[in-house]
Amino acid sequence: MTDKRKARAVYDDEGMNYLQTIPRKVVVVYIPLAIFMFVLLFPFYFMGVVSFKSHAELLNYRGLQAFWIYEPTMEHIKHLLFETEYPRWLWNTMLVTVSSTFLSIFCAVCAAYAIERLRFKGSKxxxxxxxxxYLVPPSILFIPLAVMVFKLGVFDSNWALILTYxxxxxxxxxxxxxxxxxxxPYELEECALVDGANRFQILTKIVLPLAVPGLISAGIFAFxxxxxxxxxxxxxxxxxxxxxxxxxxxxxxxxFDQYNWGGLMAGALIGSLPVAILYSFFVEHYVSSMTGAVKE
Amino acid sequence: MANAQTANGGTSVLTRWMNNRNLMGMLFMLPAGTILLIFLTYPLALGVWLGMTDVKVGRPGVFVGLENFAWLMEDSVFLLSVFNTFLYTIVASIIKFGLGLWLAIILNNNIPIKAFIRAIVLLPFIVPTVLSALAFWWIYDSQDSVLSWILIEMGVIDKTIDFLGDPNNARASVIAANIWRGIPFVAITLLAGLQTIPRTLYEAATIDGANEWQRFTRITFPLLTPIIAVVMTFSVLFTFTDFQLIWVMTRGGPINATHLMATLSYQRGIVGGALGEGAAIAVAMIPFLLAAILFSYFGLQNRKWQRGGRDD
Incomplete structure (x- = not known):
């Protein structure tokens, strides 16, 4: 399969490329691409730059000052980690995210197996x-959910989020x-059924091991x-x-009296890191989950 | 023989149950079904009900029928928020689609380190919106804005632009931030669609003398329509119900110029405590969302064959 695809890719790569001259490709592809990349990365660049700038330097813009750090400092990050409750917030986010992800994956595996494989009456x-x-947006549910969360007595606790996410x-x-x-393939399941496996065994021993890439995709996307x-x-x-x-x-x-830009950007940077790291390890899974959901 | 059967009597009932599709289906659906029914379907209905009451925080309300909606129809702030929502959604979606498609076509070329570039392109989509909105907030700041400073240094303008203080500037600024956030999703999903189009079609068309524009309008675009329909439905849906970007950057200001229906609903319902009214504003979004979903459904149904797929 892979070899075949590779062979095709090589063949395709040749394609009609010889028709494109290099100067033309620079104008049509590389220059627009460079502009796109610049715009898409612009905010992140400044997120990084501002996080490590001292207060004095932040207010000084002359020339190209804004683009570079001349006296890097860790004071914002130090302040954030040791003088605010930031670590606590990180912990809360992690706890809520991991619990709701695992809960969702468990529910989703059972439901998807039932709909796709058990094909019970009305599964369609x-x-x-x-x-x-999937199409119901949170912005129309948050008020009734707030009322429910309050009545259930989980308001202002991690449970409110673990149950609603x-x-x-x-x-x-x-x-x-x-x-x-x-x-x-159905045949795998049929073999297992003939060998006397029940549905739970089929799910855990045959279907799930084969669906690991899907589980990873769903997991990181949910995370x-x-x-x-x-x-x-x-x-x-x-x-x-x-x-x-x-x-x-x-x-x-x-x-609101004085914006602490350095601290805010440092917080944004650290808060983005867990997803960015996870993402960098699983880019392919991420792309497949994003496009997969749309292609179906 | 008979003994064996009686010994297995207990398990055979269980086995029969285990092989009953409907029973097992119900069992497997139970966890997801429970959560979705309790925390999605019920709140949806509760929201509609709340929209027809005058509940406030800490005070049970009474049924007032459609009074909330009648009020809202005469509320200039609500009408402004509907206008803003449409402006925001339409302008942002069109630009996102145009730029996203362009980026997808660029990425579909042979470029070195393509995988790496694609990974970077997706960054704005995966980084928490609130946190990138904070970065935009800094970029748009009235005094320290880096954009203003760059333009001043280049000699384009002579004093700082008040990005978020002036109503029209604020609208343009939040739309720009939304476009920035949305391009990667559109581009990467459309890229996946582009890659499914067989190259032989382009080769055949080229031999027949089609130029680049003709190849785009006669091959790329028609074959891409099913995916475009879905991608744009999602994009419209999420833009229409957007909350985070606005709440972080402007909180609906200045003078309600950037209030979307979602932010107004939060403002009135949670900040102001008028849960009934907030719910009514949220419910008012539902017809538009339904229209978008129906559009996607029919867009998908008609054109499945175009991808070479079978109607199954």
Whole structure:
């Protein structure tokens, strides 16, 4: 399979490329690409630069000063990690994200297997409604959910988020895993059934090992989604020590008399790192999960 | 023989259950179904109900029918927020689509270190929106804006631009930030679509004398429409219900110029405590979302064959 694809790729690479002259390719491809990259990376560059600049240097813009750090300093990061509750917020975010991701993956695996493989009566409609559930945005649910969360007595606790994040994650993960399960041959399951395995054994011993790439894709996508979640966390959490990083950055770190840009950018940088690191290891899975969900 | 059967009596009932598709289906659906019914379907209905009451924080409300909606229809701030939402969604989506498609076509060329470039392109999409919105907030700051300073140094302008203080500037600024955030998603998904188009089609067209523009309009675009329909539906959906970018950068200001329906709903419902009214604003978004979903559904249905796929 891989060899075949590679062979095709080589053949395709040759394609009609000889028709493109180098100056033309520079104008049509490389220059626009460079501009795109510049614009897309511009904010991150400054996030990094500002995080390590001293207060004095931040206010000084002359010439190309803004683009470079002349006296790098760790004071913002030190302040953030040792004089604010930032580590606590990071911990909250991590706890909520990991729990809701695992909960969602468990639910999604069961649901996707049921819809795609057990094909129970009405499974088609259930599959359809799962897709529709994916299209329900959090911005229309947060008020009723806030009322429910309050009545359930989990307001202002991590549980409020662990229980509500799966509503965003399960539909997506189920939809993605359904695609992966579909690609596993029925014959494998039939063999196992003949050999006397029950459904749970088939799922855990045959289907899941074969769907590992799908599990990783769904897992990291769910992780990123819940790490980035903002509106539920903003609504359901009120005390500083329970906040997640995105919410705490907005509500706790911004003091309106004087903006502490260095601290804010350092917080943004550190808060982005976990997803960025995870992402850098699993780029391919990430792309496949993003495009997979759309292609279905 | 008979003994063996009786000995296995207990398990055989279990086995029969285990082989019953419907029963097992129900069992496997239970965890996801419970969570989704309790925390998604029920709140959706509760939201519609709340929209028809005058509940406030700490005060149970009474049913007021469509009064909230009637009020909203005469509320100039709400109407402004509807206008803003449409402006934001339409302008941002069109530009995101144009630039995203362009970037996808560029990336579809033979470029060295393509995988690395693609990974970098996706960064704005994976980094938490709130945190990149903070970076934009700094870029747009009224006094310390790096953009203003660059333009001043280049001699384009002579005093700093008030990006987020002036209503129209603020609208343009938040739209620009949204476009920045949305391009990677559009570009990478469309790139995946572009890669499924067989190159032989282009070769055949070239031999027949088609120029680049003709190849784009007659091959690329028609074959890409199913994916474009889905991608743009998602894009429109998420732009329409956007909350984070606005809340971080402007909180709906200046003078409500950037209030979207979602931010107004939060402002009234949670900050102001008028849960009923906030829910009504949120419910008012549903018809538009349904329209977008139906558009996607029919867009998909008609054109499945174009990808060479079978209608199954």
């Amino acid at each position: 409609y259930v599959g359809m409604s799962i897709f529709l559930a 799966p509503t965003i994650l399960i539909p997506f993960c189920t939809w993605l895993l359904m695609g992966y399960f579909r690609s596993i 990123t989604l819940s790490w980035n979640e903002f509106i539920y966390a903003l609504t359901f959490i009120s005390s500083a020590e329970n906040k997640t990083v995105p919410v705490a950055m907005i509500t706790e770190l911004i003091t």
